[in-house]
Amino acid sequence: MTDEDIRVAAIDFLEMAPLPGVKILQLDFLDPEAPRLLMEAIGGTPDLVISDMAAPTTGHQKTDHLRTMHLCEVAAHFAVEVLGPGGHFLAKTFQGGTEKDLLNMLKQNFKQVIHIKPGSSRQESVEMFLLAKHFKGRGAASALADDSENDDDYDDRDERYDDHPDHDHERDADQD
Numbered sequence: 001m002t003d004e005d006i007r008v009a010a011i012d013f014l015e016m017a018p019l020p021g022v023k024i025l026q027l028d029f030l031d032p033e034a035p036r037l038l039m040e041a042i043g044g045t046p047d048l049v050i051s052d053m054a055a056p057t058t059g060h061q062k063t064d065h066l067r068t069m070h071l072c073e074v075a076a077h078f079a080v081e082v083l084g085p086g087g088h089f090l091a092k093t094f095q096g097g098t099e100k101d102l103l104n105m106l107k108q109n110f111k112q113v114i115h116i117k118p119g120s121s122r123q124e125s126v127e128m129f130l131l132a133k134h135f136k137g138r139g140a141a142s143a144l145a146d147d148s149e150n151d152d153d154y155d156d157r158d159e160r161y162d163d164h165p166d167h168d169h170e171r172d173a174d175q176d
């Protein structure tokens with residue numbers, strides 16, 4: 001793929017304004033047909049899965065958090081189903097809201113998993129982003145389970161973005 005051949009597919013159940021080069025699906029991501037239709041729209045193996053989905057608010061904060069975390073989980077499972085090796089996953093989550101099972105699943109499948117609070121996210125908001133980098137490829141998780149001597153020497157604490165002003169609030173997902 002070249003810069004002239006960027007393929008982006010987007011999904012939202014609300015109407016979105018058209019964007020050049022972006023195939024837009026107006027559909028519920030939780031619809032069982034959504035993954036297949038997204039993959040059809042992108043027409044190849046994606047390098048990146050990004051989710052900014054947040055469930056419509058009900059006014060009951062705990063319910064809203066749970067529903068948005070569910071969207072994050074479904075997006076994460078979609079990512080490990082479709083990403084090519086070396087691909088990345090970024091999704092909206094909440095401070096302290098990422099379930100251990102989800103973090104463990106991502107850590108098994110990606111070389112680095114961190115939480116980010118970008119500068120553009122309001123400080124008073126509990127919103128965070130979960131970033132999983134360098135997908136190991138399908139089969140990595142089961143290979144890990146079979147191989148307790150797994151010698152992946154990638155140190156998931158080494159890679160930081162300290163020189164970027166937006167990454168002041170980044171922290172390792174292990175610390176949650």
Ligand SMILES: C[S@@+](CC[C@H](N)C(=O)[O-])C[C@H]1O[C@@H](n2cnc3c(N)ncnc32)[C@H](O)[C@@H]1O
Nearest residue numbers: 011012013014027028029030052053054055056
């Ligand atoms: C925080 S907004 C982000 C919108 C977009 N990133 C933007 O900046 O305009 C969350 C979006 O998630 C969408 N959303 C929530 N649940 C969804 C679902 N199940 N399927 C598709 N989109 C969903 C909402 O319609 C909303 O547009």
